[in-house]
Amino acid sequence: MAPDTRPEPTGTITPALLVTLALLSAVAPFATDLYLPAFPTMVDDLHTSATAVQLTLTAFLLGLAAGQLLFGPLSDRFGRVRPLLVGAAVCVVASATTVFAPTIEVLIGARFAQGVAGAAGMVIGRAIIADLASGKAAARAFSLMMIVGGVAPVIAPLAGGFLVGPIGWRGALAVILGLSTLMLLAVVLVVRETHTEHRRAQLRESRATLGSPLRDLLRRVYLGHAVAFCGAFATMMAYISASPFIYQSMMGLSAGQYGAMFGVNALALLGASALSARLIARVEVRRVAAVGMASIVTATVALLALALSPAPAGWLALPLLVIVGSMGLIFGNTTALALGAAPRAAGMASAVLGALQFGVAAAVSPLVSIAGEDTAVPAAIVMVCTSVLAVTSFAIAGRRDDTAGRRDGSRHTATERPTPRKAVVTLERP
Template identity: 80%
Template sequence: MTALDERTTTTERGRTITAALLVTLALLSAVAPFATDLYLPAFPTMVADLNTSATAVQLTLTAFLLGLAVGQLAFGPVSDRYGRVRPLLVGATICVIASAATVLAPTIEFLVGARFLQGVAGAAGMVIGRAIIADLATGRAAARALSLMMIVGGVAPVIAPLAGGFLVGPIGWRGALTVILGLSTLMLVAVLVIVRETHTEHRRAELRASRATLGSPLRDLTSRAFVGHAGAFCCAFATMMAYISASPFIYQTMMGLSAGEYGAMFGVNALALTATSAVSARLTARHDVRRLAGIGLAIGFASTAALLGIATSGVPAGWLALPLLVTVGSMGLVFGNTTALALGAAPRAAGTASAALGATQFGLAAAVSPLVSIAGEHTAVPAAVVMTCTITLAVIGFACAGRRGRVGAGLTPRG
């Protein structure tokens, strides 16, 4: 039984992150992967229905991802200044409106614009959700909550395309986008019913007063602890994205698996990520968060090194499956814990810190994804090189962060 089955998750500051709030924050983080992947199987149909090209349809995905990056940079700092709930409600409301516009889009140009707006607004849930956890908890409690959220993050990218494959046939691409509209509406309702302000006016006034003695809250974002742990998280995520980008040609072209078998292998790896995230959430109650993150990075480094060795050795491609499984699974010990360590190092600017994490995360992911296939679809060497380099950078960032980071910044308990 995981902590999601318990009534509450107790933080180290005496406050609680209720199970309902945690599920709501997980939903906020899941809307983006569902909005990204659910309608992918409908791309060929969309080309014909909208009388456009495959490139133009692909732009609907690019526009959404671009909006996601822009939105995080916008909503994070705004939530530090005005509180969490108001920007979150604005973002959720706009996301519902934009989602409805995608369903009714008469042209591809209209759809691209609506998808961009949907990405900008949908980013509010991702960036503010992390900030809310940082408001309520630090250290082990924050790592536990973020690891539990990672369970949803690991499952959503797998469920979405599979569900889309089943849904597109009977309900079409507009029906798939209607499902996303439904999720966006559910997100708005959950925010209205469950989420309460965690970055109160009193807290914001206290932060403004602290400038005289502690300087700008943004200074926390230049600390060794934040930069190092944020770098570790973002580079580890880039390792994961390199795997995701390379997985179709590694499993299908090189190993000769069918589309269904590829989906099964992808699902097994996602299950490994989910399981280790759940294990990490339980271990944080008894073990040091930084040590758990270090173990995950060490396992990831060893497995990517093995992947590189296999890719360059000329042995059968099937041997690549094991180090890929171990690499993906190890990220369950890394993502939630390094995120908690990074946000814990910048408590006075949790929204801006969360935005910096998200923007860098997706920026690096976009940069590494095209590199994995630069030598063609019949070799895993570029993917192995990219994954080894990114996990090495993650280890270096983690080491540079130092053993201990400034967590509380001398402020009173949060509320």
């Protein structure tokens, strides 16, 4: 059996670090959800169309995809902290620009820049956890981070629904500016280097015997779990993009009521994430994720059936609740399984994962309202397709194949990788 290729750990995941990494991952959902209830107002204030306002969300998602491909490899080469500081600082500047944007064109450009810079926190945060943990420990850390960072999708729509009236859409974007500033301060005060120069030198030396770390990204285990995660996230983004129309236009809810319903679904996501963190202590990571996968396929098919039926629109809320809640069993576990399959290039692995995640999300977002505001059929079709993609990729990633295992250099899966010996290393400060 080939030796474990995972580098030595460089510290421990402290509660303060976990909260900080959760904050880094929370900026994106806040920037996505907080101003959604203001879309109709923005059309009038900026003298533009609903399609152009929708592009501010699409541009942000495309920026997140591009930014992760930029900052992930940089963090592998130069360490985690320096690229993270640069990204956090630029995110603050871009966020300030969105607040004072005079035209829809400037707003779209600033949102793209905000996405590129904000991606640093997401991609490097995942890589930091991959530096410090693997297998079940990493899956538990990702699930716990989702509990902390999951407060964002609970608070964001609620706050957006209640704040858009008194402070307007510019005020909602100012809240995002405040969060970006807090993110920068947290990075300066809490985050220490986990991908040290000594560790980077060890990885460079390993190329002679193990080949390029990027080869790990072509393994079935990595690609399968990465695509499974992205398919599930695309299902989630289809729900987020369609939710204002489903809850407000079809169900007739107010902006505040829409925020409340959105928050209930996000609480289901939090509860499932907490359950996942407890279950993986005694249940295989893939089994927990498989339950979530089965749930989203079942619920999306039910959603499509209801959308095609003459049933009242209110019934759509039930499968949507199951879909969102199931993500708590999927996101953290599939992330850990994917990154665990490419431990020598954690930054690049995280970047590819994130780029696929938001690239697919940006592609599906405009499709959900293609037939107008009064039907959920397009959104349901998109969600069925993306959930089937997720389940299929997940099944392929977990297929047992001894020949492929020998070709990969190990018969261990990401969760079965031998636990490396503990190393006590002082974290570097940039």
